[in-house]
Amino acid sequence: MSAPAKPRLSAAHRAAMESNPWFMSMPRAQRENLLGAAELIHLRRGAMVFRQGDPVIADxxxxxxxxxxxxxSSLRQDGREAILAVLEPGNWFGEITLIDGSPRTHDATALEALDLL
Known part of the structure; x- marks a missing residue:
């Protein structure tokens, strides 16, 4: 029995990622390698991608x-939420903890159903 097929990126997914200037500044082969290695994950509205303080996972x-x-977002000292950014398709995030190895500094919450790489 073979493993289930990896979900494929749609043309809309590719177009969203190609709207990012950082991503498009990479050589085409590098972009294709990154997209080819990525796993497509579907999350429902309200799901936490990660929480402040979570360790970085290797993969x-x-x-x-x-x-x-x-x-x-993050919680302020008074317990209220501080929204730092709302990210739209084409954005990349989460790289800081890969660079410095520190736990997550913020929460990342799905405001609607998500497709993540």
Whole structure:
């Protein structure tokens, strides 16, 4: 019995990622390698991609937002939420913890159903 097929990126997913200037500044072969190695993950509205304080996991710390919107936030000392950014398709996030190895500094929450790389 073979493993289930890896979900494929749609033309809309590719177009979203190609709207990012950072991504498009890479050589084509590098972009294709990154997209080819990426796993497409579907999350429902309200799902937490990661929480502040979470450790970085070796095989999944850098994300590309192919569809949906994500809220990046943290809790202030008074317990209220501070929304730092709302990310739209084409954005990449989560790279800082891969660079410095520190736990996550913010929460990342799905504001609607997501497709993540």
């Amino acid at each position: 999944g710390g850098f994300f590309g937002l192919a569809a949906g919107t994500i809220k990046i």
